[in-house]
Amino acid sequence: MMTMRAPLSDLPVMLQDVRMASGKVTILDSVSLTISPGAPTVLIGPNGSGKTTLLRVLMGLLTPTSGRVTWGGRENAPPERRAIVFQRPVMLRRSAEANVRYALGRDDPARIAELLALVGLSGLERRSARRLSGGEQQRLALARALARDPELLLLDEPAASLDPAATKAIEDTVRAVAARGVKVMMSTHDLGQAKRLAGDVVLLHRGRVIETGAASGFFANPRTDAARKFIAGELLV
Numbered sequence: 040m041m042t043m044r045a046p047l048s049d050l051p052v053m054l055q056d057v058r059m060a061s062g063k064v065t066i067l068d069s070v071s072l073t074i075s076p077g078a079p080t081v082l083i084g085p086n087g088s089g090k091t092t093l094l095r096v097l098m099g100l101l102t103p104t105s106g107r108v109t110w111g112g113r114e115n116a117p118p119e120r121r122a123i124v125f126q127r128p129v130m131l132r133r134s135a136e137a138n139v140r141y142a143l144g145r146d147d148p149a150r151i152a153e154l155l156a157l158v159g160l161s162g163l164e165r166r167s168a169r170r171l172s173g174g175e176q177q178r179l180a181l182a183r184a185l186a187r188d189p190e191l192l193l194l195d196e197p198a199a200s201l202d203p204a205a206t207k208a209i210e211d212t213v214r215a216v217a218a219r220g221v222k223v224m225m226s227t228h229d230l231g232q233a234k235r236l237a238g239d240v241v242l243l244h245r246g247r248v249i250e251t252g253a254a255s256g257f258f259a260n261p262r263t264d265a266a267r268k269f270i271a272g273e274l275l276v
C-alpha cells in the first residue's frame with residue numbers, strides 16, 4: 040500500500056542548551072531557542088557576542104560542542120530547504136545572471152530575471168559579478184540564496200555598510216520573501232532595521248541569550264537591564 044507523507048519541513052528549528060566552545064573559549068553558552076514560521080527573527084548583540092556562530096549552527100554548518108539542534112524534529116536534516124548569506128559573499132567569476140543560474144541549478148531565464156528584479160538588480164544581468172559594488176554583490180548573494188527556494192533564510196548582517204538605497208532594497212526583499220512564507224532569521228547592528236523588520240528579537244551578549252520575545256514588547260518594555268542599555272544605544276561590554 041502506498042503511504043502519503045507530508046513533505047519534510049526544517050521548521051521549527053529548536054536549539055536545546057547549545058554550547059559552542061573552541062578550546063577554553065566559550066562562544067555560545069546555554070542557548071535554547073525555537074525558530075518558528077512567521078515574521079523575521081532579528082538577532083542583535085555587540086561584536087563578538089556570537090551572532091555569526093549562531094547562524095552557522097542554525098544552518099547546520101557547525102555542530103555544537105554540546106546540546107541539541109533539530110530541524111522540524113530531525114537531528115540530521117540535509118540543508119535542502121535552508122540557505123545562508125554571509126557578510127562577505129564570494130561571487131563566481133561569471134556574470135550576475137550566471138551566478139543565479141548556478142544556484143538555481145537549471146537555465147530558467149524567466150526565474151533568473153524575477154530573482155534579479157526582486158533584489159533590485161535588473162539591468163545588471165550581464166555584468167561580471169566580481170565587478171559589482173559591495174552592495175550589489177550582497178544583493179546578488181541574496182538572489183542566489185532565494186534561487187534555492189528556502190523555507191528558512193539566514194542572513195548575516197545583510198545590509199552592513201550599505202547606503203540607504205541599497206539597505207532599502209535589502210529590507211524590501213526581506214519583507215517580500217517573508218510575506219511569501221519564507222522564515223527569515225537575520226543579524227544586524229542596526230536597531231532601526233530591527234524595529235522595521237522584526238517579528239521577534241533575540242539579544243545575544245557574550246554567547247548567551249539575554250532576552251528574546253516579540254519585537255513590540257522588546258523595544259517598548261525590555262525586561263533586562265542589558266536590553267534597556269542596548270536599546271538606549273549604550274555600550275554593552
Ligand SMILES: Nc1ncnc2c1ncn2[C@@H]1O[C@H](COP(=O)(O)OP(=O)(O)OP(=O)(O)O)[C@@H](O)[C@H]1O
Nearest residue numbers: 061064065066084085086087088089090091092093
Ligand atoms: N572558530 C573559532 N575559534 C575560536 N573563537 C572563535 C571562533 N569563531 C568565533 N570565535 C569567537 O567567538 C566570538 C563570537 O564570534 P561571532 O563571529 O559569532 O560574533 P558576532 O556576534 O557575529 O560578531 P560581529 O558582530 O563582530 O560579527 C568572538 O569572540 C570570536 O572571536
Ligand SMILES: [Mg+2]
Nearest residue numbers: 090091092195
Ligand atoms: Mg558576525
